[in-house]
Amino acid sequence: MNKNYIEMLSLRVLAVVVCICVLSCGDRDFDNTLTVTEELVDQTDIIKKAGLLIEEGDLDEAFDLMSNVLSKEPSNVDANIALAGIYLARDQFTKALDVANRAFVNASQDYVSSFNPHVNKKTIHLTLAQTYYYIGDFNRSNDQVRQIINKNVNLTPEALGMEIERLARKDL
Amino acid sequence: MKIHLHYLYCFQSNRIKWPLSVCLVFIMSLGLAVNAAKIELRSQTTQRSEIVVQQGDIISLEVFVDVGQIPSSAAEIYLSFEPDKLRVKNPAIPFDQGDFYNGNVALNKSINNYEVGFAIVSNALPYPKGEGVIAKIRFVAIGEGTAEIKFNVEQEDWDRGKYTFFTQFNKGQAEPKSFKDVVGAKIQVKNTLLQIDKFGLQRFVYDHPGDNINLDDFAIVSGSEGKPILNWTVDAEDKFGRPIEIDKNAANQLIIRPVLPQTREDEVKVALRLSLKVGESLAVDSTVIYVVNQDVPIIKALPELRFRTGAEGIILLDNYVQDEDNKNAELKWEVGQLPVELKVSGVSLGKVDRSKGIVDNPPRLAFRTGNPINSEQHFDISLKVTDPDGNYDTATMRIVVEPLPFVRIDLVMPSELTLLRNEEHKLELTRYTDIEPKAAIDEIVWDVSPSEHVDVLVKNLVVVLRPQQDWVGSAEKIVIRAIFEGKKIDESSINVTVFDLPEEKNKTFPIMLIRNPIAKNEFKVIAVLSDVSEMTAAFVIPEVSDVLPQTVNLKKIGSSRDVWFCRYSLSTPPSKGQKLIVSIVSKDTRNQNIPPSTNVFEF
DSSP states (O other): OHHHHHHHHHHHHHHHHHHHHHHHHHHHHHHHHHHHHHHHHHHHHHHHHHHHHHHHTOHHHHHHHHHHHHHHOTTOHHHHHHHHHHHHHTTOHHHHHHHHHHHHHHOOTTOBOSSOTTOBHHHHHHHHHHHHHHTTOHHHHHHHHHHHHTSOOOOOHHHHHHHHHHHHHSOO | OHHHHHHHHHTSOHHHHHHHHHHHHHHHHHHHHHHOOEEEEEETTTOOSEEEEETTOEEEEEEEEEOTTSOOOEEEEEEEOOTTTEEESSSSSOEEEOSSOOEEEEEEEEEETTEEEEEEEEOSSSOOOSEEEEEEEEEEEOSSEEEEEEEOOSHHHHHHTOOOEEEEEETTEEEEEOOSEEEOEEEEEESOOEEEOHHHHHHHHHHSTTOOEEGGGGEEEOSOSSOOOOEEEEEEEOTTSOEEOOEEOTTOEEEOGGGOOSSSSOOEEEEEEEEEEETTEEEEEEEEEEEOOTTSOEEOOOOOEEEETTSEEEEEGGGGEEOGGGTTSOOEEEEOOOOTTOEEOGGGTTTSOTTTEEEOSSOEEEEEOOSOOSSOEEEEEEEEEEOTTSOEEEEEEEEEEEOOOSSEEEEOOOSEEEEETTOOEEEEHHHHEEEESGGGGGGOEEEEEOOSSEEEEEETTEEEEEEOTTOOEEEEEEEEEEEETTEEEEEEEEEEEEEOOOOGGGOSSOEEEEEOSSOTTEEEEEEEOSSEEEEEEEEEOTTOTTSOOEEEEOEEOTTOSSEEEEEEEOSSOOOTTOEEEEEEEEEETTSOEEEEEEEEEEO
């Protein structure tokens, strides 16, 4: 009977040790969960921060931040239109068209960016109009201008340039 | 006749000699009194008997007679002179015949070393009467003093048969006659025979450094008895009295070049002695000339090179040299031992041997010190400049290193600034000034140097630049200085350009400025023009000191034939109302310039 009592006691001790080990593993899993939550919360702030950098003229830093956002959320309209503006500034028109069209597809009709209240759906059209203009696709540029001014116009390159200049000078 | 008279006198017994003499003198005096004949020895040029000459001069004399209205057929003349003062130029044939008598010369010779004789007899009618020159004679003045040349008309001359007389007709017979008036020549011989043109010689040495000197050209020898052989002796010594070897060639040329000093301080003293033997006398003159070199480079007063610890002092050496004969030549500079406290920096780095080196082109020295010091430190550096001729000059330059003031200030104003016509511009000094300690900025006195067309005013730490009314132009320099406790501690300069905004007529083709819809500091400039091969845009933002003018080439939009664009970026967002002037210059497809187009954009 004593022998049986010792065996039982040993089994109980072993069970307690196993429980302690199991509980320890649960703590590490909880930490990982907290980290993921933090990343999701920071996306909007990153976009706002990138928006400030664009305003200050630091396009390189803004480009890195927006690219990071886009790698995690490819359809993010803010990141796409912001990157379109940066590509446009850098004369990388093909890439500018790619991200601007993606922004156009994903933007709702009443879209307003989170990094700049003056950037909206018409801004996306204007970005596309400028990009098409610089690559010499004046027809598609005219298409985009029509979307902005709600008039069925077909402007010459010179007149189209003047109209784009006028539209870019004001808040749409 | 003379012989007749001579015999008439000499062959008489002593017993009757005295009574005869008395009678002859009575006869002669009676005859002269009647004829009133005159004989005179006088200068051929002045026709005066009192003559002044110098030793060595040749005296040309003529024997002039006036025999009255009774014809004369002959004359015999004897002249006596002092041989230590005069010498007959041509002792063998002393006289030249004059034009009074036309006949035979019976006598023409030196009797001894102090007498000459001349006799002439007319051999053709009509015999001369009245006045004229019987003969001419030349003497050389050799001894100083008064010398007389006399006609022999004394009793003793008669006794010796060396008496001066002439013949005159009386009842068809020629009778000997004495002259009533006898005038010899009185000659004053001065002793300025030989002289060195001391001033001319010294002037030549100054004006022709290194040239050989023809010494004989500077010897004044009175008289013209041929070209005398001048004897020169020369000795030279340097400024310390040490003898220097100096050469004189056989043509009496002094060879200067080997002894020509190479610096302006050096001089060579040359003692010259000129001698000439004339007759028994020796004429001597001497002088001293100083050989200096006027063509050496001269280091003008070097300025005191003064700079602060940590700053740099630069001196352009050639600015302080004057070298007349090598104005554009490259001068060689050498510096002596450099103090270890000074570091050679700037463009001369590596071109100066610190122990004793040569500064080659560009000849400038730049010094820098880094160690902090408590008080002014002075360094003296010896400099030597040598011209291509090997002439040189030396000087000492003083370098003064000042300690830093307790206020450290670094004033860096924009180097270029573009203003609009008739618009003033303000710069806040605090923005361009780094000062330690900060509070010291209130103690700084600001001094400005306006330019010709831009007025400058500093008030409350703001620099106000005000272009003069309607003036436009470029690159006028204004200087702003920070002064602490009366010492300039830093300064900065600004080149100011004043623009006039372009007028509408300057838009020869359209220029557009399209702003990026997202990145508001980014722009594209669009120009529309056909048949263009290249385009360049120039950007100017007036009154913004941080944005310098720049130029950018435009690219043609691929599928378009006449639309060009380029990128234009601003580092900071433009302020409201700020202007951007864009000018585009271009060339057409035939490489011809197209009139530029300019547009002004206001943000």
